[in-house]
Amino acid sequence: MADLEVEVNGGTVVYEWVGPEDGEVVVLTPGGRFSKDYGGLHELANALAKGGKRVLLWDRPNCGRSDIQLFGRSESHMRAETLGAMLDKLGIDQVVAAGGSGGARDMIIFTLLYPEKVKKLLVWCIVGGTFSTMSLAGVYILNELRTVRTQGIEGIIKLGNPAGFGWASLCANNPRNADRLRAIGAEEFERVMYRWLDAFIPKPNEAIPGVADWEFEQIKVPTLIVRGGEGDFDHPKRTSYEVHALIKGSKLIEPPWPEDAWERASEKAHSGQGALFDFWHLGAEEFLKFIDE
Missing domain, CATH: 3.40.50.1820 (Alpha/Beta hydrolase fold, catalytic domain)
Structure with a gap:
């Protein structure tokens, strides 16, 4: 369908x-x-x-x-x-x-x-x-935090993932997503990732x-x-x-x-x-x- x-x-x-x-x-x-x-x-x-x-x-x-x-x-x-x-x-x-x-x-x-x-x-x-649990912290969060802190939100937009899903593919699959990430901004993205990290401790x-x-x-x-x-x-x-x-x-x-x-x-x-x-x-x-x- x-x-x-x-x-x-x-x-x-x-x-x-x-x-x-x-x-x-x-x-x-x-x-x-x-x-x-x-x-x-x-x-x-x-x-x-x-x-x-x-x-x-x-x-x-x-x-x-x-x-x-x-x-x-x-x-x-x-x-x-x-x-x-x-x-x-x-x-x-x-x-x-x-x-x-x-x-x-x-x-x-x-x-x-x-x-x-x-x-x-x-x-x-x-x-x-x-x-x-610790593995998922690496899959979902840690690279994101490193990237946003060193490269900002544009780095996140380009970020891939070894598992085949990453923010770059999300932006490629849906052209709206790059602009959505830019609207969220680096500061809020980092804040959310840090909060989500807690689940994987x-x-x-x-x-x-x-x-x-x-x-x-x-x-x-x-x-x-x-x-x-x-x-x-x-x-x-x-x-x-x-x-x-x-x-x-x-x-x-x-x-x-x-x-x-x-x-x-x-x-x-x-x-x-x-x-x-x-x-x-x-x-x-x-x-x-x-x-x-």
């Missing part, structure tokens, strides 16, 4: 629908600052659509072709607030909130902020632990970045958690158990993909032979079973 646009909080969000118009709405959220068009997303969306679901794929702010946005307690909180307002504009009352990797964090925070909008919560590849009372453990007790909706892979440093097995323990009544299942799926996908992505989320569609059967329970 063709891309659509909606204005939220003074910026445009690009989205699309996959599946029947009368299907139960599932918001599918990827990780990183990856676009909705990144490999593996449409394959999972199509599989869920075959099960009768209407899947909402969206370019979160600072992803794909949507407008850059800089506000909120953390980047994930900003995305959650954007989704809440977006659903209101689209006239959607409730959704199944589904996400992997950074998208899992986004959907957990969305459920915390808008419990009335969530029927069920479905998460996998959850980031947590010292290595994973490992803390003993935060199983996942930017969410205090006590906050999880507010999640009352049926929740499905996929256990992290045995050797997955980016989405530790331990973190999935911690989140399961923190969300009362949640269900933890074994991975519906190979134990080393993330490691093998990472190897293929780095060699240009695949994408990080290529294996996610293997979870469709378990996901549909949970949604339909």
Whole structure:
């Protein structure tokens, strides 16, 4: 289906629908600052659509072709607030909130902020632990702070990213974004990045970045958690158990993909032979079973 646009909080969000118009709405959220068009997303969306679901794929702010946005307690909180307002504009009352990797964090925070909008919560590849959390500080924040302090906002406009998403690509994908960054300016950009950095400082009372453990007790909706892979440093097995323990009544299942799926996908992505989320569609059967329970 063709891309659509909606204005939220003074910026445009690009989205699309996959599946029947009368299907139960599932918001599918990827990780990183990856676009909705990144490999593996449409394959999972199509599989869920075959099960009768209407899947909402969206370019979160600072992803794909949507407008850059800089506000909120953390980047994930900003995305959650954007989704809440977006659903209101689209006239959607409730959704199944589904996400992997950074998208899992986004959907957990969305459920915390808008419990009335969530029927069920479905998460996998959850980031947590010292290595994973500190790694994300480097992926999302530290280069940005170094660059804005030495090169100003024009340096940010030209800044790439080894993962393939960076401010330069955001500006290339959406010509408005360079002007949006200039309007924000170096001082405000640095202020927001420094605030967002706090989420990626490992803390003993935060199983996942930017969410205090006590906050999880507010999640009352049926929740499905996929256990992290045995050797997955980016989405530790331990973190999935911690989140399961923190969300009362949640269900933890074994991975519906190979134990080393993330490691093998990472190897293929780095060699240009695949994408990080290529294996996610293997979870469709378990996901549909949970949604339909």
